[in-house]
Amino acid sequence: MSIETAANLLFPPKCAACGKIISPVSKELALCEKCLICWKNEKQLQIKEIHSGTERAFQVMTVCRYDADDNYGGIGKTVLLKLKCKPLKYAARFIASEMYTALEWLPISADTVITGVPRSRRGIRENGFDQVELIACFLSELTGLEYVPCLVHRGNIRQKELDYKHRFENAAGAYMMKEKNKRIFCGLEYGTSKNIQESNSASAGAVRVSTSIKNRRKYVSDIFGRDVLLIDDVSTTGATFEACSQALLSGGASRVFCMSFAGTAEL
Numbered sequence: 001m002s003i004e005t006a007a008n009l010l011f012p013p014k015c016a017a018c019g020k021i022i023s024p025v026s027k028e029l030a031l032c033e034k035c036l037i038c039w040k041n042e043k044q045l046q047i048k049e050i051h052s053g054t055e056r057a058f059q060v061m062t063v064c065r066y067d068a069d070d071n072y073g074g075i076g077k078t079v080l081l082k083l084k085c086k087p088l089k090y091a092a093r094f095i096a097s098e099m100y101t102a103l104e105w106l107p108i109s110a111d112t113v114i115t116g117v118p119r120s121r122r123g124i125r126e127n128g129f130d131q132v133e134l135i136a137c138f139l140s141e142l143t144g145l146e147y148v149p150c151l152v153h154r155g156n157i158r159q160k161e162l163d164y165k166h167r168f169e170n171a172a173g174a175y176m177m178k179e180k181n182k183r184i185f186c187g188l189e190y191g192t193s194k195n196i197q198e199s200n201s202a203s204a205g206a207v208r209v210s211t212s213i214k215n216r217r218k219y220v221s222d223i224f225g226r227d228v229l230l231i232d233d234v235s236t237t238g239a240t241f242e243a244c245s246q247a248l249l250s251g252g253a254s255r256v257f258c259m260s261f262a263g264t265a266e267l
């Protein structure tokens with residue numbers, strides 16, 4: 001028996017939406033047949049223009065709709081809600097692979113880096129993980145693009161607690177570039193000069209994220225002069241994307257492409 005077969009027996013792949021065990025053959029699909037049919041009807045790639053009242057309008061690419069008030073919500077919402085509560089790799093992998101299919105619409109080059117909209121420290125503390133970071137890791141694996149977790153969230157107020165106008169005010173200044181030479185591990189910063197040296201030799205030349213998310217240790221590297229693919233799980237007003245884009249551009253990024261898995265109707 002191969003290791004993979006044994007692993008499938010011990011941890012059979014599950015449908016990312018309903019949790020039903022699916023056959024290992026359809027593992028790549030990540031959904032059971034029933035959910036896959038629903039998803040095919042639901043998936044809708046869209047590019048939304050954001051006008052925040054500042055000088056720059058920008059675009060956000062979304063893969064599906066997200067209706068906060070809809071009790072059913074569809075496959076996309078179901079998977080997102082699951083991933084918000086638990087760091088389910090199969091859910092993160094599904095979202096990343098669906099975002100991957102939308103990348104052909106963006107002018108991504110091999111030098112483009114991926115970064116995620118960071119959770120607040122409060123969010124990470126309460127949840128114990130950052131779901132966008134998980135998605136970014138899988139997207140990095142799929143694309144071969146470097147994942148650079150270079151943003152940090154310094155705010156204390158959650159966007160969802162605010163109305164449209166105040167979201168832009170709250171987001172502006174809440175996101176900034178992380179200081180260099182700090183390692184990150186599952187969203188938490190730490191680092192001493194000794195750690196940095198060890199990490200440096202271990203990750204020399206590594207541009208891909210390790211398949212083991214638990215063991216992933218990376219430097220915050222320079223994004224200067226490079227395009228950045230900025231990702232989030234759900235986008236509403238675009239205020240967060242705008243604030244993060246401003247931080248990245250002022251940090252030297254050449255261009256920023258924004259993509260969220262789901263976009264709400266208010267977007």
Ligand SMILES: [Zn+2]
Pocket residue numbers: 015016017018019020031032033034035036
């Ligand atoms: Zn299913």
